[in-house]
Amino acid sequence: MNNYLSLENISITFATDNGPLNVLDDVSLKVDQGEFISLIGHSGCGKSTVLNIVAGLLNATTGGVLLENREVTEPGPDRAVVFQNHSLLPWLSVYDNVRLAVDQVFGKQKSRQERHEWTLHNLELVHMGHAIERRPDEISGGMKQRVGIARALAMEPKVLLMDEPFGALDSLTRTHMQDSLMEIQGELNNTVIMITHDVDEAVLLSDRIVMMTNGPSATIGEILAIELERPRHRLQLADDPTYNHYRAEVLRFLHDRHAQPDVPTGKPAKAPEVTAEAPAEERHARLKLATG
Amino acid sequence: MSTTIINPGKSFDLKWLQSLFAFLEGDRLVKATSSLIKQLLIPLAALGLFLMLWSAGAASVTTSLGQLPGPVQVWGQGVQLYKEHQAERQKEVAFYQRQEQRNQAKLAKNPAAEVKVRPYTGKPTFLDQIVTSLVTVATGFIIASLIAIPIGIICGMSATLYRAINPLIQLFKPVSPLAWLPIVTMVVSAVYISDEPMFDKAFITSAITVTLCCIWPTIINTTVGVSSIDRDLINVSRVLRLGWLTKTIKIVIPSSIPMMFAGLRLSLGIGWMVLIAAEMLAQNPGLGKFVWDEFQNGSSNSLSRIMVAVLVIGCLGFILDRGMLLLQRWATWDRNAVLR
Numbered sequence: 001m002n003n004y005l006s007l008e009n010i011s012i013t014f015a016t017d018n019g020p021l022n023v024l025d026d027v028s029l030k031v032d033q034g035e036f037i038s039l040i041g042h043s044g045c046g047k048s049t050v051l052n053i054v055a056g057l058l059n060a061t062t063g064g065v066l067l068e069n070r071e072v073t074e075p076g077p078d079r080a081v082v083f084q085n086h087s088l089l090p091w092l093s094v095y096d097n098v099r100l101a102v103d104q105v106f107g108k109q110k111s112r113q114e115r116h117e118w119t120l121h122n123l124e125l126v127h128m129g130h131a132i133e134r135r136p137d138e139i140s141g142g143m144k145q146r147v148g149i150a151r152a153l154a155m156e157p158k159v160l161l162m163d164e165p166f167g168a169l170d171s172l173t174r175t176h177m178q179d180s181l182m183e184i185q186g187e188l189n190n191t192v193i194m195i196t197h198d199v200d201e202a203v204l205l206s207d208r209i210v211m212m213t214n215g216p217s218a219t220i221g222e223i224l225a226i227e228l229e230r231p232r233h234r235l236q237l238a239d240d241p242t243y244n245h246y247r248a249e250v251l252r253f254l255h256d257r258h259a260q261p262d263v264p265t266g267k268p269a270k271a272p273e274v275t276a277e278a279p280a281e282e283r284h285a286r287l288k289l290a291t292g
Numbered sequence: 293m294s295t296t297i298i299n300p301g302k303s304f305d306l307k308w309l310q311s312l313f314a315f316l317e318g319d320r321l322v323k324a325t326s327s328l329i330k331q332l333l334i335p336l337a338a339l340g341l342f343l344m345l346w347s348a349g350a351a352s353v354t355t356s357l358g359q360l361p362g363p364v365q366v367w368g369q370g371v372q373l374y375k376e377h378q379a380e381r382q383k384e385v386a387f388y389q390r391q392e393q394r395n396q397a398k399l400a401k402n403p404a405a406e407v408k409v410r411p412y413t414g415k416p417t418f419l420d421q422i423v424t425s426l427v428t429v430a431t432g433f434i435i436a437s438l439i440a441i442p443i444g445i446i447c448g449m450s451a452t453l454y455r456a457i458n459p460l461i462q463l464f465k466p467v468s469p470l471a472w473l474p475i476v477t478m479v480v481s482a483v484y485i486s487d488e489p490m491f492d493k494a495f496i497t498s499a500i501t502v503t504l505c506c507i508w509p510t511i512i513n514t515t516v517g518v519s520s521i522d523r524d525l526i527n528v529s530r531v532l533r534l535g536w537l538t539k540t541i542k543i544v545i546p547s548s549i550p551m552m553f554a555g556l557r558l559s560l561g562i563g564w565m566v567l568i569a570a571e572m573l574a575q576n577p578g579l580g581k582f583v584w585d586e587f588q589n590g591s592s593n594s595l596s597r598i599m600v601a602v603l604v605i606g607c608l609g610f611i612l613d614r615g616m617l618l619l620q621r622w623a624t625w626d627r628n629a630v631l632r
Binding site: 055056057074075076077079080081083085087089090091092100101104105135137155 | 522524525527528530531532533534538542543546547549625626
């Protein structure tokens, strides 16, 4: 009962035109403070749905999420999200994007000067101190994602949620970003849940890898604890038998035991997009209707 | 070498002017020359061809007011209209001088005498009428924008409200200004009663008609802009727990600004077209009334003078559109959007 973050028997069913669609079925997971968890699985298995439920952007049909023994019912800055496509406000500078979050979260606790310094501090942390006046469309994809991470870190979240943060980047940039993230993680020791498609990324960064079965009614298939010394170095680990063993474990799970069927049966089990406008009650009502 | 001549072509997006200035700067002469040919000579050649066709065509059409005027007659009347304007201004200056002298003489005889300054009441010249038209369209357009932008934002944020208002928008959008005008005229006469009216009734009628016709593109575009905000940005605002007002100011409005300005530009274009018709019927002393009066006048010069008005209306419409384009470029954060 004393877990930092716990996902308790989460199931979620969406109403679709073809009747109710059970995306997640009985997902339970306990996460300790400072732990780095990767969620891995094939497309459409509901990884993002899990993350959105923890973020509070979606409400589970049954079960729920407890953070420090308090139920999560709505989104909040204590569960900051790094979105896949960075989601920076394109009309604001890099600095203003982070400052917006800082002002919103610490507007009452910190003075103007402290907020300014805190914004700069977080931008320095992701090595973006040199480009604070640039607009998002003037910087590269990797830099945008750095700013997205700085914005999330600046909220001092209890849990940092990352939805395929490096999925849209080229592989060289991605390795840079992974190294940066490890460095930051070594410093701050945040509690992180990260979705990924990349086996190497998962093994390199995580304390535990949560592997999900295919949807619909996806659930946690296996959990693999990665017991590698930190700090970890990509090059040293490349020939490390333990590292390669973990890699092989994940690959076996994904491509042997839970291979994506070649011919999908019916439509892919893609969760409907998170509808921002519908209030939680309404969504609940709809979901209840769907589940009967 | 760096020649820092401010190139007006660039800021007003006039390709030929840009080329001309590049030519004058003498940079990369060959390239500039070929660009000058493309950007300036081709449009000029087309313009010349048009003038020739116009001249030839007009000569073969005879109306009850004489022959249809060609470019030469129209140019002549343009100059004539400007001279009339100058003459009228001189008369005005003379009028005030005479009045001043009379008042001075009066005061010299009796320092306690009451002197009156009477305003000059000459007829408005063509240039005055242009100014009136611009003021009227600006008034109508500003009123329309002040109404349309908030409605658009609200409709974009609430699907229910959008469903409620959408049929009304669709119903009134295609209505011609000529249909609105009689109603507006009657309502203005009934409602706007004052002993010392600040504005002319015809002015108000015209401006309101412009408003009624150019409100729709801004509402529709703003609604689309607001409702098509990136879902992720909305999720960012939810994670940050932004309040309704902060969300609207910091995320919703900036995100919809490009669409909003596209709508405003369409609105001003429609407003300018509507204005001429409205002024004709409402007898607001602008370009519309000028055209109507010349038509009623029916002198041998009337058709040429109407042509002058047509060209002026076209030029001003073009300038207004370019102005809005500049504003749109300035306000748009989306650098990838190609605006023309």
